[in-house]
Amino acid sequence: MDIILSNELMSAIHKVGELIKCDARYSNMVKISEEYNADREINKLLGEYAELQQNVTKEFDKPDFSDDRIKELQVRMDEIYSEISNNPSYIQFREASDEYNEFTQAVYNELEYAVTGKKPVSCTHDCSTCHGCD
Numbered sequence: 042m043d044i045i046l047s048n049e050l051m052s053a054i055h056k057v058g059e060l061i062k063c064d065a066r067y068s069n070m071v072k073i074s075e076e077y078n079a080d081r082e083i084n085k086l087l088g089e090y091a092e093l094q095q096n097v098t099k100e101f102d103k104p105d106f107s108d109d110r111i112k113e114l115q116v117r118m119d120e121i122y123s124e125i126s127n128n129p130s131y132i133q134f135r136e137a138s139d140e141y142n143e144f145t146q147a148v149y150n151e152l153e154y155a156v157t158g159k160k161p162v163s164c165t166h167d168c169s170t171c172h173g174c175d
Contacts, residue, residue: 057148066137066144073137080130086121093118 046054061067077083097114100106125131150161 061145061148064144066141070137070141073133077130077134080128083125083128083130086125086128090118090121090125093121 093114097111097118100111100114153159153161
C-alpha cells in the first residue's frame with residue numbers, strides 16, 4: 042500500500058527537518074559521528090569484536106565444538122567490549138546519540154500530541170501509575 046502525502050504536509054515535514062538541522066544536538070551528533078567513524082582505534086576494535094562473534098558462531102556450528110575454544114573467544118570478546126565501552130570516542134558517540142535520540146523522540150511525541158491530543162507517556166509497567174494501556 043502506497044502512502045501518499047500532500048504537498049502541504051511534505052512542506053511542513055521539510056520545515057520541521059530544517060528546524061531539527063538547526064538544533065545543536067543535531068550538529069553535535071553529525072560532528073561526533075564523523076569523528077567516531079574516522080577513529081581508527083575504535084574501528085579496529087569493532088572489527089575485531091565482529092570477527093570474534095563470527096568465530097563463536099562458526100565454532101558452535103561444528104558438530105564437535107570446543108567449550109574451551111568458545112570460552113577463550115568469549116573472554117577476548119569481553120576484553121574488547123570493555124575497551125570499546127571505555128574508549129573516549131565511543132563514550133562521546135554514545136552520549137551524543139542518546140541526546141539526539143531523546144530530542145527526536147520529543148519531536149515525535151509532540152507530533153503525536155498534535156495529532157491525537159494525548160501526551161505520550163512511557164510505560165512504567167506499573168499499571169497504578171497511569172490510566173491504563175490504550
